[in-house]
Amino acid sequence: MKIKELFKGKIVTFSNFLSALRVILLPFIGYTLYMEKTSSLLSFRYYALIILVVMISTDFLDGYIARKFNQVSKLGQFLDPIADKIATNSLGILLIFYREYPIWVVILCFIRDLHGFVGSALLYKYRNVQASPNMPGKFVIFTLAIAAFIYILNPVYSILGISLHAWSIGIIFFFIIYSTTLYWKTYFKVYFGQIS
Numbered sequence: 001m002k003i004k005e006l007f008k009g010k011i012v013t014f015s016n017f018l019s020a021l022r023v024i025l026l027p028f029i030g031y032t033l034y035m036e037k038t039s040s041l042l043s044f045r046y047y048a049l050i051i052l053v054v055m056i057s058t059d060f061l062d063g064y065i066a067r068k069f070n071q072v073s074k075l076g077q078f079l080d081p082i083a084d085k086i087a088t089n090s091l092g093i094l095l096i097f098y099r100e101y102p103i104w105v106v107i108l109c110f111i112r113d114l115h116g117f118v119g120s121a122l123l124y125k126y127r128n129v130q131a132s133p134n135m136p137g138k139f140v141i142f143t144l145a146i147a148a149f150i151y152i153l154n155p156v157y158s159i160l161g162i163s164l165h166a167w168s169i170g171i172i173f174f175f176i177i178y179s180t181t182l183y184w185k186t187y188f189k190v191y192f193g194q195i196s
Contacts, residue, residue, distance in 0.1 A: 013071040014065055015061075015062045015066035015069075016062070016071075016079055018058040018062040019062045019083040020083060021055075022087040023086050026086075026087060026091065029051045029055070032044045032047040032051065033048050033098040033152070034098070045152060045154075048152050049153060052091075053149075055087060055091075059141065059145075063080065085113045085116075089106060089110055095151050099151040101151055102169060105173075109144070109172075109176065112179075112180050115180065115184070116137075116180075116183055119183060119184065120187075122187070136179035137182075137183065140175045140176055143168065147165075147168035147172055150164050150165055151165060151168075
């Protein structure tokens with residue numbers, strides 16, 4: 001299948017708009033985090049949380065709406081995970097600057113996404129297979145969203161003496177390793193013809 005075939009059929013749909021909205025909202029959440037830091041007004045923290053909730057909601061709604069209203073398209077199936085990757089990595093970078101988010105988590109996520117992109121591109125080009133996210137991969141996105149929420153809200157609570165910040169990072173690490181292992185296992189099986 002050629003790349004240009006992604007743009008055949010349905011392109012302008014509400015579900016595709018929701019996918020793109022995750023990326024469109026990034027400058028706005030960056031602005032609210034910047035304004036909170038420079039003005040010390042807590043209201044900007046809550047604005048950032050509202051924007052984050054909207055971003056998270058689009059990730060759940062785009063696929064549902066596409067299926068419910070027959071808006072499923074090749075472009076949408078490609079755009080959704082790309083929007084996830086851009087949104088999560090960019091948000092991670094913003095949190096490094098404004099919330100002391102661990103830089104190694106962003107680097108690990110970027111490496112995971114790069115491996116996933118290369119693996120998907122090879123399958124798409126040479127095996128005519130469009131890779132789809134696995135459930136642990138979806139959990140990575142979900143846990144990244146929860147961690148972003150925790151880091152923006154910045155609570156002081158802990159569980160078993162471990163901060164919510166540290167818990168969220170530990171869960172992210174587990175799902176990144178687990179999902180990446182499953183992705184590459186599938187990629188190798190499909191690429192080398194063990195399964196179709």
